[in-house]
Amino acid sequence: MDVEQLEPAAALRQLAELTFDHHEADPDFVRLVSIENIHHAEHLRRSQSREVLSAPALDILARIMERGKTAGQFREDLDALDVHMIISAFCVFRGANRHTFEAIFGRDLLAPSRRDHLRTMIGDLVVAHVTTRPDLLSTDDGAVYRETGV
DSSP: OOOTTSOHHHHHHHHHHHHHHHHHHOHHHHHHHHHHHHTTTHHHHHOTTHHHHHHHHHHHHHHHHHHHHHTTOSOTTOOHHHHHHHHHHHHHHHHHTHHHHHHHHSOOTTOHHHHHHHHHHHHHHHHHHHHOOOSEEEOTTSOEEETTOO
8 A cells, every 4th residue: 555645634544445445345354353352362362473464554554643743734642553443443343233233223334325425434534533633622530621621
């Protein structure tokens, strides 16, 4: 994936959308991750290739995040792993919860008619979260204050 020539926000969007495509194209990957989690990652923890599995995507994301922070476009309080978790959560959720979500809400998360909308949504969500600060801030005591201090 070549995102070095793109502006940081466009590169981040492209990475999120390509991750979406990957998860959709490989439903067995989502199943495998789910099964491995059921077994507390016991097989993965013994694997010699753990770092190889995460390094390429995380390296690209770290470079995008650094470029965005350097340009003053991205929040300083997030790192590549935070953003990777957000993208993965959305993408894995679609495959892992497809049937229960449809049974409860009547919406198939993998329906071709919703694909473009959901693909755009993950790009929008990630870019908005990384490039803006919410106007509501939570404190350690659970209270919520507006940035104005009110």
